Structures are given as structure tokens and as C-alpha cells.
Amino acid sequence: MDLKSLKTFHRIVALGSFNRAAEELNYAQSTVTMQIQKLEAELGITLIERGRTFQLTEAGRLFHEQSTGIVKEMERLQGRMSDWMLGETGELRLGAVEPLASAMLPRLLQEFLTAYPKIGIAVEIGSTPLLGERLLRGELDLAVCSRPVIGEGLYFEPLFSEELIFLLPEGHPLSVLERIAFRDLRDHRILLTAKNCPYRHKVEMLVGEACGSPLNSMEISSMAAMKHYAACGLGLALVPHSLLDPLPAGTLVREVKDARISVTFGLLCRASDVPLKLALGRLNDFLKERLRQDAVPAPMI
Incomplete structure (x- = not known):
């Protein structure tokens, strides 16, 4: 008919x-x-x-x-x-790493969905390697994450870098220092992210070179939770600035005395999807612009 x-x-x-x-x-x-x-x-x-x-x-x-x-x-x-x-409706699956998933993404998605109320978004929080695997399996459309070890089939666009700083509990022996060097961490417990986290490898390498192995460490798989473990006196952590808004009660921050260290964040998608179109393209363009605007500045490395 x-x-x-x-x-x-x-x-x-x-x-x-x-x-x-x-x-x-x-x-x-x-x-x-x-x-x-x-x-x-x-x-x-x-x-x-x-x-x-x-x-x-x-x-x-x-x-x-x-x-x-x-x-x-x-x-x-x-x-x-x-x-x-027109790219004004669709169901999107977005992956995100901490601390961006908790610190920046809720406010940005609220703004985006106000502008495009017909678009639906499901958010999955995980590590960069996990999000990359799910993208390749077609289980996610886009991810906000740290720089991955790029494999075949993925495309990463770096947007900004965040400098890492030390977070430690009040009364920690190293709190008397204005800046902390990696060699100062010898005999002190350091909190580390999950083994497959890209910038854990960077931290382990720098601390290991200064202090030797094995490290006195404790693994915390959730970056968002790490600051609470530090606040309870379980160790000190090297974390991005965005994780510390707000700064947990009972904690202090100290700059790194050695060469500045930062972690690069950006947008990850399947290489075959580039350029992104329709609703996914709108979300990608929005996040690209706003993450660059709102990020804590640090040199790209």
C-alpha cells in the first residue's frame, strides 16, 4: 500500500x-x-x-x-x-576511563544531551585496553581514554595532557618535602592502577629506575577510588590533576621534583569509522572541542 x-x-x-x-x-x-x-x-x-x-x-x-x-x-x-x-537521533555506546568518567564527562554529556535530547548514550567505564578491545568487537562506538598502544583497526586522536602530581595522606613522612623525587619513594608504598593501564607502565618505569625493584606497591583498579585509599593512609599515588577536584579531606598534594610527567587523553574509535558521521560524529566533535577547552593544560608527550 x-x-x-x-x-x-x-x-x-x-x-x-x-x-x-x-x-x-x-x-x-x-x-x-x-x-x-x-x-x-x-x-x-x-x-x-x-x-x-x-x-x-x-x-x-x-x-x-x-x-x-x-x-x-x-x-x-x-x-x-x-x-x-541529520545526526539528531541515535543510540550511542561511549566508553570512558577514570578520572575523566567521573570528573569531566557527566557535565559534558548533560550539556550535549540538552542540545540533542533525541540521542541516547550508554556509558561504560573501563581501562584503555579494555575499551579498545570492545571497540574492535563492535560493542562500543567511541571512547574517551588515555593514549593506547595502537593496534590494527583503531584510531586515536590526542586532545590534551594532564600533568601527574603526588597525592599523599596528611602526616606522611614525605609530606615535609615541597616536591617529591622518585628516589624519595624508596621504602614507601605507592598506589598503582591496574596492570593493563598504559600510564601505570610509565610510573613503574620511572619509579623503578630511581628506587630499584621490586616496588612497594598496592594495586587499585579504580582510578576514582584511588584518592580515597590515599586518604586512609594506605600509600601515596601519582595521579592526574582532574582526579583531585575536590581534594579529599586528609590529603595533601606535592609536585614531582624530577622531569614533569603527564598522561595524554583523547578520543579512540575504529579506524574504519573515520570520519565519524551522523549522531556519532556530533558527539565526537562536541567532546573534541569541549575536552580541549576544559582540560587542565600540560605539555603533550
């Missing part, structure tokens, strides 16, 4: 006239007549009595009543598909 003819039929009924329906739809009257004739031929019934006054047949009244819901659903579907083509 032709949807255009069905919609024309409903406009004729609503306006009570072939002429007014033709004017509203910007059709020639002959086109409107032809569409109704085609619809009647497909159904094998007469829908409208031909005469001076407009009147539906009994079959026409029944057909109008039963097809109203179909027309409304098709109009809604056409609207949704139009929004989809």
Missing part, C-alpha cells in the same frame, strides 16, 4: 474536500484523484462517494478509523529517520 496515497486520503477526510487537500499538499487535483483511485483499486473497495458533497462510504469510514494509527506511526518513523540522517 502506497503511504503517500494513504496520507492523501486522510487529508481529504480531515479537510472534507479533494480541492482543499490538493492545495494543502501542493498537488494538482488530478494527482489527488489518481492517488485515491489507486488506493481503492489496491483495496478493491470504494472509499469515497462520488458526488457534489463529500461523503465516505461505510467501508471508507472503517478504513479511515483503522488506518489512522498506521499513518501516525509512519509519520513518527519518517520523522525519526529524518532526525537520524
Whole structure:
């Protein structure tokens, strides 16, 4: 059944006239007549009595009543598909690492969804390697993460770097120092992120070179939770600035005395999806702009 003819039929009924329906739809009257004739031929019934006054047949009244819901659903579907083509609707799966997932992403997504209320977003929090694997399996569309070890099939766009600083509990022996060198960590417990975290490797390498191995360490898989472990006196941690807003009660921060160390964050997607389009392209462009604007500045490394 032709949807255009069905919609024309409903406009004729609503306006009570072939002429007014033709004017509203910007059709020639002959086109409107032809569409109704085609619809009647497909159904094998007469829908409208031909005469001076407009009147539906009994079959026409029944057909109008039963097809109203179909027309409304098709109009809604056409609207949704139009929004989809414009990138204003869709269901997106976004991955994120800590601390960005907790510190920056909620506010940015609230702003984005206010501008694009028809777009749905599901957020998954995990490590950079895990998010990369899920992207390759098609289980995520985009990820906000640290610089990965790029493998085949992934594309990473660096956006900003955050300098790492020491977070330690009040009363820690190293709190008397204005700045902490890696060699000062010898015999002190350091809190580390999960083994597959890219910048844990950087921290382990620098601390290991200064203090030797094995390190006195404790693994905390959640970056967001790490500051609370430090606040409880379980050790000190080398963390990005964004993790410390707000600074947990009972903790102090100290700068790194050695060469500055930072971690680079950006957007990760499947290489085959570049350039990103539709709703995913809108989200990518929005995050790219806002993450660059709002990030704590540090040199790219």
C-alpha cells in the first residue's frame, strides 16, 4: 500500500474536500484523484462517494478509523529517520576511563544531551585496553581514554595532557618535602592502577629506575577510588590533576621534583569509522572541542 496515497486520503477526510487537500499538499487535483483511485483499486473497495458533497462510504469510514494509527506511526518513523540522517537521533555506546568518567564527562554529556535530547548514550567505564578491545568487537562506538598502544583497526586522536602530581595522606613522612623525587619513594608504598593501564607502565618505569625493584606497591583498579585509599593512609599515588577536584579531606598534594610527567587523553574509535558521521560524529566533535577547552593544560608527550 502506497503511504503517500494513504496520507492523501486522510487529508481529504480531515479537510472534507479533494480541492482543499490538493492545495494543502501542493498537488494538482488530478494527482489527488489518481492517488485515491489507486488506493481503492489496491483495496478493491470504494472509499469515497462520488458526488457534489463529500461523503465516505461505510467501508471508507472503517478504513479511515483503522488506518489512522498506521499513518501516525509512519509519520513518527519518517520523522525519526529524518532526525537520524541529520545526526539528531541515535543510540550511542561511549566508553570512558577514570578520572575523566567521573570528573569531566557527566557535565559534558548533560550539556550535549540538552542540545540533542533525541540521542541516547550508554556509558561504560573501563581501562584503555579494555575499551579498545570492545571497540574492535563492535560493542562500543567511541571512547574517551588515555593514549593506547595502537593496534590494527583503531584510531586515536590526542586532545590534551594532564600533568601527574603526588597525592599523599596528611602526616606522611614525605609530606615535609615541597616536591617529591622518585628516589624519595624508596621504602614507601605507592598506589598503582591496574596492570593493563598504559600510564601505570610509565610510573613503574620511572619509579623503578630511581628506587630499584621490586616496588612497594598496592594495586587499585579504580582510578576514582584511588584518592580515597590515599586518604586512609594506605600509600601515596601519582595521579592526574582532574582526579583531585575536590581534594579529599586528609590529603595533601606535592609536585614531582624530577622531569614533569603527564598522561595524554583523547578520543579512540575504529579506524574504519573515520570520519565519524551522523549522531556519532556530533558527539565526537562536541567532546573534541569541549575536552580541549576544559582540560587542565600540560605539555603533550
